[in-house]
Amino acid sequence: RKEVEQDPGPFNVPEGATVAFNCTYSNSASQSFFWYRQDCRKEPKLLMSVYSSGNEDGRFTAQLNRASQYISLLIRDSKLSDSATYLCAVNMGGGADGLTFGKGTHLIIQP
């Protein structure tokens, strides 16, 4: 049973382009949603939380679509340093019992 699913990619994108990827989740009762960034052989680092109304942090925009049960991440004006794996994370239980992660989407920004 796939609870949190992401397209693994890789997404090869030229520098300066806009890229977006989605993440679907299976539990309609999920309450908390996050995007993490993970560089090779490093720990995941919180990129941004995803709020119901959508939220933006600089070049990054996160959206939540509860009806279709997915979250999205949009990166504008992509930089070489954006190359990484992006993990979506969902609190499936609604409490403090940890996050369920997708397997990640690999993004490569090309010069």
Next chain:
Amino acid sequence: DAEITQSPRHKITETGRQVTLACHQTWNHNNMFWYRQDLGHGLRLIHYSYGVQDTNKGEVSDGYSVSRSNTEDLPLTLESAASSQTSVYFCATSPNTGELFFGEGSRLTVL
């Protein structure tokens, strides 16, 4: 600065040996978690704790145990290491807002 530290960062052991991975945090968060990350599986929850003397099993808890004697530490023990437990292990803490903050990881190889 508050932080989360894991040790050892790298360990090689033999099948059948007991191994303990340490996790120490100075965030003063009640919630602590252990995940493992493997190619093809992503991050999977092993055990978690809501506070002192509290421990709970996650998705892949067989062969692992944890104990929580204070707020700062959640050691993960492999009672009898198996080759299937070769992985990268991440400890994480969480404030009650749901997001996780990860340590740098412990890379374990079981021969």
